[in-house]
Amino acid sequence: MNVTDSQNDGQRISGGFRVDISRGRRISRVSSEWFARPDDERYLNLPDLYDAVRSRAECAEVRTVESACIRVEAARENAERLALIVPGHDEPVAPTHWSFGQLCTLVGAPGAYLRQLPAPLSAINLQHGLLSHRAELVKTLETDSGRIELRAATGPDYGRIWDHELVAAVMQIAGNGTGDTRWKVPGVLDWSSMTHNPFVDVTKDTTTLYASDRDVFLFLVDDTNPIEAGRLPDGSPDVYFRGFYCWNSEVGSKTLGIASFYLRAVCMNRNLWGVENFEHITIRHSKFAAQRFAHEAAPALMNFANSSPAPFVAGIAAARQRIVARTDEDRESFLRKSGLSKAETSKVIEAVLGEENRKPESIFDFVQGITAVARGKAHQDARLELEGKARRLLERAT
Numbered sequence: 001m002n003v004t005d006s007q008n009d010g011q012r013i014s015g016g017f018r019v020d021i022s023r024g025r026r027i028s029r030v031s032s033e034w035f036a037r038p039d040d041e042r043y044l045n046l047p048d049l050y051d052a053v054r055s056r057a058e059c060a061e062v063r064t065v066e067s068a069c070i071r072v073e074a075a076r077e078n079a080e081r082l083a084l085i086v087p088g089h090d091e092p093v094a095p096t097h098w099s100f101g102q103l104c105t106l107v108g109a110p111g112a113y114l115r116q117l118p119a120p121l122s123a124i125n126l127q128h129g130l131l132s133h134r135a136e137l138v139k140t141l142e143t144d145s146g147r148i149e150l151r152a153a154t155g156p157d158y159g160r161i162w163d164h165e166l167v168a169a170v171m172q173i174a175g176n177g178t179g180d181t182r183w184k185v186p187g188v189l190d191w192s193s194m195t196h197n198p199f200v201d202v203t204k205d206t207t208t209l210y211a212s213d214r215d216v217f218l219f220l221v222d223d224t225n226p227i228e229a230g231r232l233p234d235g236s237p238d239v240y241f242r243g244f245y246c247w248n249s250e251v252g253s254k255t256l257g258i259a260s261f262y263l264r265a266v267c268m269n270r271n272l273w274g275v276e277n278f279e280h281i282t283i284r285h286s287k288f289a290a291q292r293f294a295h296e297a298a299p300a301l302m303n304f305a306n307s308s309p310a311p312f313v314a315g316i317a318a319a320r321q322r323i324v325a326r327t328d329e330d331r332e333s334f335l336r337k338s339g340l341s342k343a344e345t346s347k348v349i350e351a352v353l354g355e356e357n358r359k360p361e362s363i364f365d366f367v368q369g370i371t372a373v374a375r376g377k378a379h380q381d382a383r384l385e386l387e388g389k390a391r392r393l394l395e396r397a398t
Helices: 029-036 046-058 097-107 111-116 119-131 163-174 289-306 310-321 328-337 342-356 363-375 380-397
Strands: 016-018 025-027 060-066 071-073 083-085 137-144 148-154 188-190 195-197 209-211 216-231 237-248 256-263 272-283
Touching: 025 363, 029 216, 029 272, 046 060, 046 163, 046 209, 046 216, 071 119, 097 111, 097 119, 097 137, 097 148, 111 119, 163 216, 163 237, 163 289, 216 310, 237 272, 237 289, 256 289, 272 289, 272 310, 310 363, 310 380, 328 342, 342 363, 363 380
Parallel strands: none
Antiparallel strands: 016 195, 025 272, 060 137, 071 083, 137 148, 188 195, 209 216, 216 237, 237 256, 256 272
């Protein structure tokens, strides 16, 4: 059992690294982002992404104002346009679709309904809510890039973590994100040869660096330095890569989060295949969010990027070596004690038999069988519950 690199490993073939994606989890979070992002939200490298989100922060102003002092205006001759007069600005401030919804939520107004009304009627209702708003204070995020926009309206204790702060933390370990360090936009799985090719040009179609007016999302891997964690049934190495993705919204549409894991391949649709050891942290934008980012999230990202894969490899080795069942009675008893139903127990044993051409014996066998059954679950809750049981089994081995 060893850790290899791309310079001397024996499993590398022309065009990439042979992988076995029948094992581990499939995670579709990155694929969902990939499908949803239009071209203007896709970036080809981290410096361009950083410049885009930093420039909007530089022309932003954050203030805390009394909600009763915000005036809502709408002209009868323009039934679709609504504007705000915010203390400190003589010019009207245009709410974005997102910030209008936030204002409605803050004052308890039905945002979807108000958007359907003519602007004068919507303005009357929103104004009433602002005047009677019990919390009294609103934290605004306004930007002036030709016209003044209200990008966010939150409670006064909202703890903003700027999108460019997260991108800067990633750049400390990933450079430009396209290969000047180990961490880069991932390559692509070739289904015909079952090889993961890390050397793919970064284009709008392949990039995994995204930013909209509401958020940022970044996914990077270390896929030129494979990790060998044991052998497959045919004797070839079981190859993994390290990966992570992170996200944030400086306007409050989502938390800040970082997820790290080991994976076996990334396909063209940006599904993650053969994922193991998935870990994540999230930080709500509460009062002390900025301090938590500085003391928890950023160091966690740095630690994962610089950590040795040796503990992961050792854990896989221990799970492979720990034999827990040699008879059908032992197998059923072990799985039932691990919290699986009788039907799930049969499916796990059948899954291992189908994939390995033998019945499960080691903890690693059972973990792979459980994750195989989990992949077939239609409902996410059921899938996550099974994957959690597999993870706890693997932790028991180490």
